Amino acid sequence: MKRIMFFSESLNAGGAEAALVRIVELLSAKHDITVVSQTDGEKHTELIKSLCNHRPFTKKSYPSFLSKLIIKGFLLLPPAVVSRLYLHGNYDIEVACCEGFSAKIIGASKRKSCKIAYIHTDFINNPWSAGVYKGGEAEEKECYSRFDRIICVSETIRDTFVQKYGMAEKTEVIYNLIDDSKIKTMSLEPAELNVSKRPAFLLVGNYLQVKGYDRLMSVADRLRNDGYGFSFTVIGRPEEKHKIKALRDKFALRDYVNLMGFEENPYKYMKQADCYICSSYAEGYSTAVCEAIICGLPVITTDCSGMKEIFGGQEIGIICENSENGLYNAIKSVLDKPELLQKHRQNALLRAEDFSYESRAKVIEEFYERQQKTDG
Numbered sequence: 001m002k003r004i005m006f007f008s009e010s011l012n013a014g015g016a017e018a019a020l021v022r023i024v025e026l027l028s029a030k031h032d033i034t035v036v037s038q039t040d041g042e043k044h045t046e047l048i049k050s051l052c053n054h055r056p057f058t059k060k061s062y063p064s065f066l067s068k069l070i071i072k073g074f075l076l077l078p079p080a081v082v083s084r085l086y087l088h089g090n091y092d093i094e095v096a097c098c099e100g101f102s103a104k105i106i107g108a109s110k111r112k113s114c115k116i117a118y119i120h121t122d123f124i125n126n127p128w129s130a131g132v133y134k135g136g137e138a139e140e141k142e143c144y145s146r147f148d149r150i151i152c153v154s155e156t157i158r159d160t161f162v163q164k165y166g167m168a169e170k171t172e173v174i175y176n177l178i179d180d181s182k183i184k185t186m187s188l189e190p191a192e193l194n195v196s197k198r199p200a201f202l203l204v205g206n207y208l209q210v211k212g213y214d215r216l217m218s219v220a221d222r223l224r225n226d227g228y229g230f231s232f233t234v235i236g237r238p239e240e241k242h243k244i245k246a247l248r249d250k251f252a253l254r255d256y257v258n259l260m261g262f263e264e265n266p267y268k269y270m271k272q273a274d275c276y277i278c279s280s281y282a283e284g285y286s287t288a289v290c291e292a293i294i295c296g297l298p299v300i301t302t303d304c305s306g307m308k309e310i311f312g313g314q315e316i317g318i319i320c321e322n323s324e325n326g327l328y329n330a331i332k333s334v335l336d337k338p339e340l341l342q343k344h345r346q347n348a349l350l351r352a353e354d355f356s357y358e359s360r361a362k363v364i365e366e367f368y369e370r371q372q373k374t375d376g
Contacts, residue, residue, distance in 0.1 A: 001030065001031055001032055002031045002032070002092040002093055002368065002371075003031070003032045003034075003089075003090065003091045003092045003093070004027065004031050004032070004033050004034070004091060004092065004093045004094075004095065004368070005033075005034045005035075005036060005087065005089065005091045005093070005094050005095065006020060006023075006024065006033070006034070006035045006036070006095045006097055007035075007036045007037075007087060007094070007095065007096055007097060007102050007105060007106055008020050008035065008036075008037050008097035008098060008102060009037065009038050009098070009100075009101055009102055010037060010038060010042060011035075011037045011042040011043065011044040011045050011048060012042040012043045012044070012237070013043050013206065013236075013237050013262055014206065015120065015176070015284070015286070015287040015288070016097055016098045016118070016120045017043070017044055017097075018044075018176075018287060019097075019118075019120075019153070019176040019177065019287070020035070020044075020097045021044050021047060021048065022176070022177035022178075022179065023177065023364060024048060024051050024052055025051060026177065026361050026364060026365065027364075027365070027368060028051045028052050030365075031368070032052075033051070033052035033053065034052060034053040034054075034055060034089065034091070035048050035052055035053070035054050035055070036054075036055045036056070036057070036086065036087055037054070037055075037056050037057070038056065038057050038058065038071065039056050039057065039058050039059060039060055039067070040054070040056045040059050040060055041059070041060040057070055057071070057074060057086055058070040058071060074086060078108070079104050079105050079107070079108030080108040080109070080110060082105050082108070083105050083106070083108050083109040083110070083111075084110070087105065087106075087109065090111065090113075091111065091113045092113060092114065092371070092372075092373055093113055093114045093115075093116060093368065093371050094106050094109055094111065094113045094114070094115050094116070095115075095116045095117075095118070096115075096116070096117045096118065096147075097118050098118060098120055099117075099119060099120065099121055099128075099129035100128070100129040100132040101132050103117050103129070103140075103143060103144065103147075104132055104133065104143055106147075107143035107144065107146045107147060108143075108146075112373055112374060113373055113374065114148050114149070114371040114372055114373055114374055115146065115147045115148050115149075115374070116147065116148065116149045116150075116151060116371070117144060117147045117149075117150045117151065118151045118152075118153070119150060119151065119152045119153065119157055119158075119161055119171075119284070120153050120157070120284035120285070121157070121282070121284050122156070122157060122160050122282045122283070122284065122304065122305045123157075123160045123161050123163075123164045123165070124160040124163060124164060125160070125281070125282045125304070125305070126210060126281070126282035127164075137164075140165075141164075141165045144165060144167060145167065147170065148170065148371070148374055149170055149171075149172070149371065150167060150170050150171045150172075151171075151172060151173075151174050151367075152171055152172070152173050152174075153173070153174070153175060153176055153284050153285040153306070154173060154175070154284060154285035154305055154306035154309050155173050155306075155309055156305040156306055156308075156309065157173075157284050157285065157305050157306065158171050158172075158173050160305065174360075174363055174364060174367060175285065175360055175363075176285060176287055176290075176360075177357060177360050177361060177364065178287065178290050178291065178294065178355050178357060178360070179357050180294050180352065180355050180356065180357055181357065183267050183291055183294045183295065184267075184294065184295070186265050186267045186268065187267035187268055187270060187271040187295045188268070188271070189265060189267075189268040190268070191265075191268035191269055191271070191272055192272070193233060193269050193272035193273060194233075194258060195231035195233065195258065196231065196255060197229040197230055197231045197255070197256065198229070198230070198231070198274060199230055199231075199274035199275060199334070199335070199338060199341060200230075200231050200233065200272070200273045200274045200275075201230060201231065201232050201233070201273065201274065201275050201276070201277050201300075201331070202232075202233050202235070202269060202270060202273035202275070202276050202277070202292070202297070203216070203232065203233070203234045203235070203236075203276070203277050203278070203279065204234075204235045204236060204266045204270075204276075204288045204291075204292075205234075205235075205236050205278075205280070205288055206236040206237040206239055207234070207236050207237065207238055207239050207240045207241040207243075207244055208239055208240060209240065209281075210280060210281050210282055211236075211279065211280050211281075212279035212280050212281050212302065212327075213234060213244045213279060214243070214244065214247060215279060215323075215324040215327065216232065216234075216277070216279045216327065217244065217247040217248055217250075217251055217253065217257065218247075218251075218324055219279075219324060219327045219328045219331060220232055220248075220251065220253050220256050220257055221251040221253060222328055223328070223331060223332065223335070224251075224253065224256055226332070228332070228335045230256065230331075230335060231256055231257070231258065232256060232257045232258070232277070233257075233258045233260060233269070233273070234257070234258070234259050234260060235260045235261075235262070235263050235266050235269065236260075236261075236262060237261070237262045238261055238262075241259060241261075244259060245259055266288075266291075267291065267295055270291065270292050270295035270297055271295055271296075273297060274297075274298075274341055275297060275298050275299070275300060275317070275334065275341055275344075276288075276289065276292035276293075276297040276298070276299045276300070276317075277299075277300050277301070277327075277331070278299065278300070278301035278302060278304075278307075279302060279327055280301075280302055280304055281302070281304070281322065282304050282305065283304045283305050283306055283307070284305055284306060285305065285306035285309070285310070286301075286306060286307070286310065289301060289307070289310055290310055290355055292348075293310070293316060293348045293351055293352050293355070294352045294355055295352075296345055296348050296349045296352065297345070297348060298316055298317040298334075298340075298341050298344030298345050298347075298348050299311075299316055299317035299318075299344075299348070300317050300318045300320065300327070300330045300331060300334070301317065301318070301319055301320070302319075302320060302321070302322040302323075302326060302327065303319050303320065303321060303322045303326075304322055307319050311351070312351060312354060314347050314350070314351045315343070315344060315347050316344050316347045316348040316351050317344045317348070318330040318333065318334075
């Protein structure tokens with residue numbers, strides 16, 4: 001039994017957080033797991049607490065001034081000090097669950113442990129994490145040099161990381177776990193996709209700039225003005241929802257665009273939709289697109305990291321140019337020929353068989369079994 005500590009800033013909704021939960025579910029029966037996060041009371045907190053030891057930096061029950069003081073402290077203190085004070089304990093393996101602050105803190109640990117970093121982002125097209133380091137890209141590269149293994153969630157993510165920072169010898173690709181059986185079961189729950197026009201296009205992802213919902217509003221405006229009938233439904237946490245709502249209202253698209261909040265079970269809506277859209281400027285390996293395929297949805301997606309791997313050479317939809325015009329032309333093509341959606345749906349159901357939980361779980365279990373403590 002190994003002692004494994006996972007550090008994730010957040011346990012809220014998000015692809016990296018969901019990936020962490022599934023790994024903990026898989027490994028907790030055989031290993032002593034600790035998960036450290038910034039706070040408690042988030043989407044996955046209770047599940048994590050039921051599976052393993054959870055240690056937050058601060059708690060939502062604390063007075064707000066105290067929580068702010070603690071958070072400000074670990075942002076200002078040297079990473080090695082934060083690691084020693086907040087991530088205390090002895091571990092065989094320490095895991096940074098995401099780029100940025102998580103990698104920065106685990107990379108600074110002085111414990112004699114095997115250090116593993118997960119990469120979920122495209123380091124060429126979405127290099128957001130370099131901003132976490134005062135020394136920028138040079139400091140980020142030096143941080144990753146201290147890790148024993150670097151896990152990339154897709155081949156394209158690995159390619160961009162190696163292109164930027166090298167270290168090919170310590171990187172490998174391990175795809176995120178997807179509980180396909182659970183998704184299929186949850187998709188059968190009753191739901192009503194509240195749309196007045198078909199085909200119904202669905203998008204699931206937090207309201208963040210990188211998701212491309214801004215250009216989606218422009219696409220919707222152009223399609224409406226061209227005389228097409230359709231609906232877009234977006235489901236996600238409302239970080240920047242007000243910006244997208246303002247764009248929707250500017251274009252007078254209320255009859256065409258429905259902006260929903262976070263849903264515990266988006267799969268029941270996937271089951272009701274006609275097509276899934278990923279409008280992102282950048283992705284790592286989109287869990288939401290995989291889940292849509294498991295639900296039998298054809299997919300229209302911009303050409304970003306991981307999409308060609310997810311499609312696996314199958315005609316399950318359209319991978320379009322990563323631009324507003326690319327999205328417009330792809331959506332227009334299925335509005336002009338709606339029979340394409342049925343063809344793509346049949347292929348999606350066949351492709352869904354390749355997203356097996358069992359095969360991916362075996363790879364992850366064997367990976368963690370192989371890891372050993374380092375000498376320094």
